[in-house]
Each structure stands twice: as structure tokens, then as C-alpha cells.
Amino acid sequence: MDSVHIALQMSVTTRNSVPTAPPAARSTYRHGDLRRALLDAGIELARQGGPDAVVLREATRRAGVAPNAAYRHFANRQDLLAAVRAAAVAAVAQAMEAEMAGVPTGGTPTEQAHARVRAVGAGYMRFAHAETGLFRTAFGGQFSVEQDPDPAMGGLTGLNPFEHLSAALDDLVKAGALPAERRPGAEYLAWSTVHGMALLSIDGPLRGTPGDMQQLLGQRLLDMVERGL
Amino acid sequence: MDSVHIALQMSVTTRNSVPTAPPAARSTYRHGDLRRALLDAGIELARQGGPDAVVLREATRRAGVAPNAAYRHFANRQDLLAAVRAAAVAAVAQAMEAEMAGVPTGGTPTEQAHARVRAVGAGYMRFAHAETGLFRTAFGGQFSVEQDPDPAMGGLTGLNPFEHLSAALDDLVKAGALPAERRPGAEYLAWSTVHGMALLSIDGPLRGTPGDMQQLLGQRLLDMVERGL
DNA sequence: TGTACATCAGTGAACGCGCGTTCACTGATGTAC
DNA sequence: TGTACATCAGTGAACGCGCGTTCACTGATGTAC
Numbered sequence: 334m335d336s337v338h339i340a341l342q343m344s345v346t347t348r349n350s351v352p353t354a355p356p357a358a359r360s361t362y363r364h365g366d367l368r369r370a371l372l373d374a375g376i377e378l379a380r381q382g383g384p385d386a387v388v389l390r391e392a393t394r395r396a397g398v399a400p401n402a403a404y405r406h407f408a409n410r411q412d413l414l415a416a417v418r419a420a421a422v423a424a425v426a427q428a429m430e431a432e433m434a435g436v437p438t439g440g441t442p443t444e445q446a447h448a449r450v451r452a453v454g455a456g457y458m459r460f461a462h463a464e465t466g467l468f469r470t471a472f473g474g475q476f477s478v479e480q481d482p483d484p485a486m487g488g489l490t491g492l493n494p495f496e497h498l499s500a501a502l503d504d505l506v507k508a509g510a511l512p513a514e515r516r517p518g519a520e521y522l523a524w525s526t527v528h529g530m531a532l533l534s535i536d537g538p539l540r541g542t543p544g545d546m547q548q549l550l551g552q553r554l555l556d557m558v559e560r561g562l
Numbered sequence: 563m564d565s566v567h568i569a570l571q572m573s574v575t576t577r578n579s580v581p582t583a584p585p586a587a588r589s590t591y592r593h594g595d596l597r598r599a600l601l602d603a604g605i606e607l608a609r610q611g612g613p614d615a616v617v618l619r620e621a622t623r624r625a626g627v628a629p630n631a632a633y634r635h636f637a638n639r640q641d642l643l644a645a646v647r648a649a650a651v652a653a654v655a656q657a658m659e660a661e662m663a664g665v666p667t668g669g670t671p672t673e674q675a676h677a678r679v680r681a682v683g684a685g686y687m688r689f690a691h692a693e694t695g696l697f698r699t700a701f702g703g704q705f706s707v708e709q710d711p712d713p714a715m716g717g718l719t720g721l722n723p724f725e726h727l728s729a730a731l732d733d734l735v736k737a738g739a740l741p742a743e744r745r746p747g748a749e750y751l752a753w754s755t756v757h758g759m760a761l762l763s764i765d766g767p768l769r770g771t772p773g774d775m776q777q778l779l780g781q782r783l784l785d786m787v788e789r790g791l
Numbered sequence: 792t793g794t795a796c797a798t799c800a801g802t803g804a805a806c807g808c809g810c811g812t813t814c815a816c817t818g819a820t821g822t823a824c
Numbered sequence: 825t826g827t828a829c830a831t832c833a834g835t836g837a838a839c840g841c842g843c844g845t846t847c848a849c850t851g852a853t854g855t856a857c
Contacts, residue, residue: 363800363852389844401845402801410844475765495767521759521768522783528766529758530750536704537757538724539750554751561790592819592833618811630812631834639811 368406370396375417376467383469387414414470419485421471422478425460426488429497432456446508449501451555454527457494458551461531462544468531498524511562519562526558597635599625604646605696612698616643643699648714650700651707654689655717658726661685675737679730680784683756686723687780690760691773697760727753740791748791755787 364370374395378386389410390400407413432452440448461468478486478495486493492500502519505511511519533539534547542550593599603624607615618639622629636642661681669677690697707715707724715722721729731748734740740748762768763776771779 367800388842390842399802400843401803401847404845405800472766475769477767477769479767518779518782521762521779522786525758525762525783526755526786527758528762529754529756529760531758532761533750533754533757537701538706538708540704540706550747550750553747554754557751557755557787557790559790561786561788596833617809619809628835629810630814630836633812634833 364396364398364402367396367398367402370398371403371406371413372416372420375413376420379417379421379470380464380466383466384414384418384474386466387417387470389413416485418470418476419483421467422476422483422486422493423488424464424467425457425471425494426486426490426492426497428460428463429453429456429494430488430490432459433497442508443510446501446504446510447559450498450505450523450559453494453498453501454523454555454558455551457527458531458534458547461535462547465535468535472528472531495520495524505562515562522562523558526554530554593625593627593631596625596627596631599627600632600635600642601645601649604642605649608646608650608699609693609695612695613643613647613703615695616646616699618642645714647699647705648712650696651705651712651715651722652717653693653696654686654700654723655715655719655721655726657689657692658682658685658723659717659719661688662726671737672739675730675733675739676788679727679734679752679788682723682727682730683752683784683787684780686756687760687763687776690764691776694764697764701757701760724749724753734791744791751791752787755783759783 371392374392375387377395378388378391387410389403389407392413393400393403396402403413407416429452432455433449436445436448436452438445478493482493482496484491488497498520502511502516502523506513506516530539530551534542539547539550600621603621604616606624607617607620616639618632619629621642622632625631632642636645658681661684662678665674665677665681667674707722711722711725713720717726727749731740731745731752735742735745759768759780763771768776768779
């Protein structure tokens with residue numbers, strides 16, 4: 334979980350950013366980096382309340398700026414939300430990367446490949462649990478991630494979550510652990526599975542279930558996918 | 563698809579209802595069955611626009627009644643929405659029942675049991691596709707269906723969707739097609755899978771995909787579950 | 792190096808919106824005698 | 825069978841809300857000469 338959080342911080346703060354101006358009681362007339370400040374505020378809102386909580390006026394309030402100032406940097410509310418969404422998707426990608434970084438390097442290529450697929454899925458579910466609001470922002474409403482990939486949605490490796498999954502499945506084929514004729518469309522089968530469990534854990538009947546219980550169910554789910562694919 | 567639609571109509575109109583008063587230009591001061599009219603209007607709104615479209619004022623408008631008249635029959639907007647949700651969940655149950663009714667009666671108990679599980683899953687996904695707005699209302703936001711079952715959420719058999727799934731899995735065990743030690747929690751694995759695909763088809767990357775393609779993917783998904791459980 | 796000026800980031804005030812909900816009411820219904 | 829009355833379903837008007845967005849503006853910045 335902490336790795337998830339750290340990954341997120343990195344995506345939010347470290348990436349391509351001029352150092353942010355002091356957030357409280359700006360003394361200068363110009364803000365310095367209002368776009369970044371609004372985006373950060375939007376991300377924080379999304380984190381706490383999901384996409385619907387990304388409210389233009391609240392973001393400007395937090396940035397200490399008049400409501401309409403936002404229109405210098407975003408075309409409208411949708412535009413801000415899209416930027417927040419991209420950051421949220423990128424954070425998912427980083428959660429996957431963090432999970433993959435923990436995969437032991439030993440073992441046969443087949444074992445490695447399986448471990449990577451599992452890491453991708455586990456990262457996805459773990460993120461949903463640890464950063465519910467952002468997960469909802471990324472994948473809760475309408476979304477598409479696969480074609481015309483937006484670089485802003487990539488993690489540190491530049492790959493977005495869908496691309497991570499695809500790559501892992503390709504490896505599975507290369508390692509001979511997945512028959513090539515079953516490869517096409519397999520992303521959607523695997524993704525469905527993990528996506529469904531994430532949502533059941535967040536919104537559905539698994540909401541109250543303790544974390545380690547969910548962890549366990551998640552593992553069984555991944556077993557099922559591994560066996561069933 | 564048509565079976566889904568018919569099932570829905572039944573849940574909406576036929577069940578436990580006094581015949582609805584003529585919807586246009588009421589002449590009497592009293593409405594006759596305003597509660598039912600508001601519920602029907604709410605269901606129609608949900609069907610077209612999901613849960614957020616269930617707007618109190620719009621429902622009263624459609625019923626030809628002053629906005630505050632709704633408060634004679636529902637405590638508030640939430641209360642109306644909950645009633646709509648129950649109807650939507652019941653409609654899902656009926657979609658499953660319609661699908662199960664199509665299962666051929668021949669075959670071994672094992673084949674039968676497998677076919678029932680598949681029918682439950684297929685009904686769920688088919689409903690999501692055919693009645694997107696209602697599906698979102700039933701299972702799009704926060705929901706729980708399993709404990710303290712609300713009879714309003716049952717289909718014609720009285721079972722709600724979760725109970726249908728549970729029963730089908732129990733049968734699988736009885737038929738010897740699922741080891742008993744794997745039974746606990748299996749609902750959540752199966753449900754996750756199908757739930758995820760439903761949402762990916764509605765909101766996600768599979769949105770544009772033609773129906774028969776989705777049908778095919780759905781079948782592959784069910785294959786995977788069958789093999790993996 | 793100094794000054795005039797264009798640029799454009801942020802301001803202040805205001806708008807229209809539709810919503811959920813509350814108030815004191817009115818008029819139809821059905822029940823008690 | 826007829827009348828008085830309690831009940832309560834639906835009315836009409838109004839409220840406060842926070843939102844997104846537009847307008848004409850002001851004041852700091854950096855560039856051209």
C-alpha cells in the first residue's frame with residue numbers, strides 16, 4: 334500500500350513540474366504555476382471523492398484564486414477532469430510497476446511470465462483498494478485506454494495499464510505458457526476479471542471485507558485466470 | 563434481447579400493481595396510484611440515463627403532478643431511487659431466469675449444472691448490454707444484494723441475482739463438477755468476472771464492439787470461469 | 792540602459808440553471824352516526 | 825339513506841444551494857526599440 338502511495342505522489346508532484354508556488358496566501362499577482370496547482374487540487378478532490386468531486390470552483394478555491402481564473406488553463410470543467418483522469422490512470426500504471434518490481438528474479442521464464450501477469454492484476458486491485466477515489470476517476474465511469482495511447486497515462490516506464498497487461502500476456506505466449514491461438518482478446522478476459530473484483534471490493538458486497546480477506550480472494554481470482562486462460 | 567425486454571416489462575407493470583391510471587391529463591383530483599406512476603417514471607428515467615437521471619421533479623412532471631406530491635409516497639429522492647434500484651435488480655434476476663429457461667433439459671447432471679451457471683452469467687451480461695441504464699442503476703454504484711434479501715429484488719421465482727448464482731454453484735457441487743472445498747467464496751470469483759466484462763462492455767474499451775463480438779467474448783469468459791473455478 | 796507598449800494571467804461581479812425540499816393550503820374521499 | 829366530519833392526497837409558491845460559465849476589467853511581466 335505504501336508503495337502505491339509513493340508511486341502516486343511521484344506521478345502527482347515529481348513529473349514534468351516546475352516547483353509549485355507556496356499554496357497559501359499568495360503575495361504575487363501572478364500565481365506561478367496555476368495549471369499545476371489546479372491539477373493537483375483536482376487530483377486531491379478526485380482522491381477523496383471520485384470524479385464527481387472534481388469541481389472547478391473548489392479547485393480554484395484551493396489554489397487561492399478566483400473561479401474564472403481556471404479558464405486560462407483549462408477549456409472547461411471537462412478538460413480539467415480529463416487531465417485528472419490521465420494522472421489517475423498513470424498512477425495505476427505505476428502501482429502495477431511497483432508490484433512488478435517486487436517479483437523475484439529467479440525461476441523459469443514461465444514462472445516469471447506468470448508472476449508478471451499476476452503482478453499486473455494485483456497492482457490493479459491493490460490500487461483500487463488503496464486509492465478508491467482515484468481508481469473510480471480512472472476506471473469508474475467511461476474510459477478508454479488502449480488505442481491512441483495518451484502519454485500522460487503512462488507510468489514511469491511510459492506504458493499505460495492496458496499496455497502493461499498486454500505486454501505481460503505477450504510474455505506468457507513467448508514463454509510457452511499460453512497457446513498463441515488463445516492470445517487474441519485475452520486482455521479483455523483478464524481485465525474483466527480483475528476489474529470486476531476491484532469494483533465489487535469498492536462498491537459491492539465485498540466493501541466491508543477486511544483487506545487481507547480481499548487479498549486472499551484476489552489471489553484465488555488470479556489462480557482462476559491463470560488456470561482458465 | 564427481446565426476452566430481457568419482456569421480462570423487464572413484467573417486473574415494471576404486471577407485478578403487484580393496481581392498473582395504472584391514464585397517464586395523460588388526469589381529470590380527477592386524486593391520482594389513483596401515484597406511487598406506482600412515480601416508480602414507473604423513475605424506472606423509465608433510469609433506463610434511459612442511469613441512476614443520476616432519476617430526478618424527483620422529472621418523475622413528478624411525467625406523472626402530471628406537482629413536485630412535492632412525491633413526498634406523500636417517498637420520504638425523499640433517495641427513497642425513490644432505492645425503489646427504482648430494487649426494480650432494476652429484480653429485472654436482472656428475471657433476465658437470468660429467462661436465460662435459464664432456454665437451457666436444454668437433456669444431458670447429464672454435470673452438463674445441466676454447467677449450463678445453469680453459464681445461463682446466470684450470460685443473463686447478467688446480456689442484461690447489461692440490453693438495458694444499460696437499468697444495469698447501472700442496479701449494479702453501477704454502491705450496492706449490496708446478498709444479505710437480508712429484499713423481496714422486491716427477486717425475479718419471478720423470488721430469487722435475486724446473487725441467490726441465482728449461489729444456487730447454480732451449489733448445483734455444480736452437487737453434480738460433482740466443483741470440489742466442495744472450492745465452493746466457499748466462488749460466487750465472488752464468478753461474479754467479479756462477469757461484472758467486469760459487463761462494465762467493460764458498457765463503459766470501457768469494449769463499448770463500440772458489435773453485439774455478436776461481445777457475445778463471443780462473453781462465451782470465452784464463461785469458458786475461462788468454468789475451467790478456472 | 793531606459794522607456795513604451797503589447798501581452799495575457801488573474802479579478803470582481805454577475806448570470807441562469809435545475810435541483811431537492813418546506814410551508815400553509817384545498818378539495819375529494821370514505822366513515823360514523 | 826342522509827349528513828357532518830376527519831383524513832390525507834395533491835396544490836401553489838417559495839427557499840437556498842452551489843454549480844459552470846461569461847463579461848469587461850486590471851495589473852504584472854517581458855520584449856522592441
